[in-house]
Amino acid sequence: MANKKATCYILNVSHAMSLYPDNVFSKSLQTITCSIEDRVLAGRKTDLVSVILCGTAETKNSLAESTPGQYENISVMTPLLMPTVQLLKDLSNVTTAKESDKPADGIIQDISLLDALIVAIDIISTHCKHLKYTKRVVIFTDNKSTIDWLDLSDVSEMLKSNSIEVTLVGADKKELESPDCSEVVKENYEHWDKLIGSCDGDIADLEEAYAQTQIIYAKEVAARPSYRGFLYIGSPYANTNFLPISINTYLRTKEISLPSTKKVSSLSEGPTKKVEQDTKYILDIENEGEQHTSEVQVEKHDIQKGYKFGKTILLVSNEELSMSKLETRKEMSIIGFVPSKQVPRQYLFSNAVVLTSGIVRVEQSSNALATLAEALYETDRYALVRFVSNDGAQPKLGILLPELNEISPILLYFDIPFDQDIRKYKLKTTVAPRDVDSESLALMSDLIDSMDLDLMDEDFLAPETIFNPIAWRFKTAIKTRALNENAPIPDLDKRFDDQYKLNPFIESRINDIEGKMLEHFNIRKVQEKGKKRAFGQINDSEPVSMDDILDTASSDSRKRPNVDTDTLPALIQNKVEAIGLTVPVEEYHAMLARTDDDEDVVEKANKLMHQVIITLLNRSFGNINYKKAISCLAALRKTCAAEDDASRYNSIIQEVKSWCTLSQLDSPRREIWTMLKENGLGMITNEECQDVDIKDVTKEVAEKFWNEIEEKEPETENNDDDERFDADNLDDLF
Structure with a gap:
């Protein structure tokens, strides 16, 4: 299976990690926890994780059992497995080791960090063997402790032979830039740089790594075509003259869905709480001479479908349904071309789909698509297409519109509605356009100009920086409740304020216009009325006499x-x-x-x-x-x-x-x-x-009101040609 990952996290839990003033150990642990939380939420079985603690009082690893006296003070919390909530709970209880007696020379003793790396290599190589995995070891530590580097070359060869990348997250990396940096820290970073350079790894600062875990990001989606086939100019099933263009389509936009819920039982005491749904069909039969009815279970294959025709149920058998089904064949055929002005933007109600060249005659198909897109752009037209995703599927009507970018022109596909899908309403405007006064137009124009986002930073509300606040809060709540059932629902992050609060810069620009508009349009605040209201609640100054x-x-x-x-x-x-x-x-x-x-x-x-x-x-x-x-x-x-x-x-x-x-x-x-x-x-x-x-x-x-003869307003012409006959009003004719 492709895209399999194996990641080992090594965390230094020695007492020295707790001596930093900016809570280095807590940030290291939180960085690991956030990374594992995302994996637990994704639930991918091919994304495996192992956590190794270095500097513990006890020893718990397979290499120490096979070679007594070596690889001590290293504990493996979990082997390479799919991460679970229990692992997150165990991580929340991890603390640093207790303070030990310092040596006479003041130098902190070796914490066997290189041995922990060897244990991680053994875990990865044993599990992954020579299978295709993305293998990685991430180390969280400081470098003020002495490390035995005698096996540096051997460890480097082990990393190369197993294709394992190493990332060092240093708590004291910034000290390298200081003139007061100790020789131990400099020497350790030199050896780490030499080791990591041999396996295409990286050295990162802890603050940067922690900040990365706090960034809101969009999930990367694997590029899987939603449709593989041909774009036909002229239908291949209607005539012999047609031009096929090999295409693949990919979804560009799709509404994100919240994590789905599962039905479980709170009464179960076993290892699982999953609940299975069982459906049965019951027929009520009236017994002769008895007032009550008896229930008889009916098998699913004995049930027929029925459609309402007024108050009558019309039974239709499965054979009749299959005979009435429209037979269609897989295709995307261009029916014709329409001016872009004839397609209202509100008709583009589906997800955007990008067309790319398929696997048949790739170069020719790519040139044909680019040429068609550029021709549509120059003529300001859209291509009207008939789209059937699979044999027997319901046909759809869609359009292809061009989009020019820096690389090459591309085509975008959108579903458009049929006539029955469009809701035709006759809405009355409050004011006729001819009755709008110039002052109102001037105020609205000033309002639009003052709220122009081009006056602000280019990154303000850019599409790449706008994330779904509901999805973020939902996922954050799940992560929090997994570790603490009584934890409160988290509030929205301040990074979503731009979507919910008016920007101070915009607010300062519209203050003067706001007052003018309130006065001109005579706008007053609406007093909300509660569900229950007693007399005298609004105006207590006038009680009932x-x-x-x-x-x-x-x-x-x-x-x-x-x-x-x-x-x-x-x-x-x-x-x-x-x-x-x-x-x-x-x-x-x-x-x-x-x-x-x-x-x-x-x-x-x-x-x-x-x-x-x-x-x-x-x-x-x-x-x-x-x-x-x-x-x-x-x-x-x-x-x-x-x-x-x-x-x-x-x-x-x-x-x-x-x-x-x-x-x-x-x-x-x-x-x-x-x-x-x-x-x-x-x-x-x-x-x-x-x-x-x-x-x-x-x-x-x-x-x-006191005029006895009311002035009649002039009747406006009412064109009801577009109104259709309503069958619900049929009784009114009799």
Whole structure:
């Protein structure tokens, strides 16, 4: 199997590693842990890891067992295996050795680091043998300890013969540049440089290696073609005159998916918690003379597919399905060429696919693709193609568009929708283009100019530096929870601030324009309304007045509990659920005063009061219910103005105006219209209420409400030629 890897990490755990002021050992351990975490998350069986600790009090390796007295103080945590979460947990418990007695000359004794490298070579050569592996040893250590370099040449030959690369991550590499660097450090680095130079390795600084593990990077994807075949100019199945071009296609863009979850059981006590899904089909059969039904299991091969045709299920057998299936053959054929302006950008809804030359006549195919791409670019056209990925697959309609780069022109493929895939909506604009004033256009132009990203650094929000924050947080949470089940979900890294927060430079440029736009467009902040709202929560300065209660007669017993006394507290205590026609105002205020309801009591009470008002008017014999309807409207208007629900009242009062039939001069309903004027129950203006839904209802607009003859707006031409017949409206024709 190709791309197999074998990596051995050697970590110096001697006490000297804990003496550095900048926590060298912790950074070394964290660098190894981060590297292994990525491998565990990827879950590749061919990416093997081994961890070796050098400088431990105990000895645990195969070479020490076979040759007593040698390779001591070296412990192999794990042989070359696929890394697991248990290895990460074991690494989190690794610490440096305890402080030992220092020698009289002050020089730290040999830590057998070269012996640890020999142990790593033995582990790799034993497991990989002569198979094709990418073999590597990574050493994390300092160089202030003396090392026995007598076997340097032998170790170098072992590395060459086994094709093993060595990377040294030095905790004190920067000391080489200092004039006060000790001779021991210089000598060790000279020998390391000689050894690593013989096996094409590298020497890195610990800070640089640690910083590399903190970088967010994109996963490298193996270049596997998504389609192998021919691009035909002219279909080979329709005529004999066609030109085949050998192609391979590769996905350029594809939406990243989060790690998939597995179904496991929390009750399992064995080595595995995996849960297998078992599906069975049950048929309910009614037994004669019995009320209950019996269940009979049906085998899968006895089940047929059915399609709904209205309320009828139409059964279709597998044979009939196979006969109705469209027979297609694998191809990508150019149907024709269209101007690029005829293909809207929103129709490119699929992933981008790059076309390259295939394995047949590579040079000629490459020239043909480049020539076609350049010709499409010069003529400003796209190629319309019919694409079938495999024999029997569903045909797709796509386009080939050209892209010029520094190397050569290339072709990109995109799926485009069929007519049934396109959602055709008729959306109304808030303002006609001809009605846009010059000041608005100037403000918007200034806003766009001030937020131009070309004024900032070229790397700001560059595609190569924008990563998916959800994927990063998801993977980081999995890594953290694997080591600590009670760890909190990590916050987003500050490196994602550019995607979520306005850049300070841009913010400073738009401050002046922001104020002008708020004033010009009369923009106000929308007050969010919670799911549950009690009366008086928005405007506490205007509480409910007891003087608004006209009488306390009994309410309709069919809609609320019986009330023993004629007081508002009694209504509240009985928990009014509805508003009757007898004492609607009292019950309306009683419902508003409730605090035990999970619903928005203001919205609920206003809806019920609306129904009561319309019912009173429709059931009124003459003007018998007019006064009661007026008192309901007065209570509703006051509440709606106080609770930012003015748009509801304005629509209700318009409905009442329509009910008055003012177009008939002798209409008896004009009496209530007169009563509305006398009580001032017109529309609520934007000066009386902060409801953003009535920001356009000025005093002038409210005054026009009292005009009995309304001005008709000119009718706009409505072209419904594109509308299609809706089968759901068929019943309306009868």
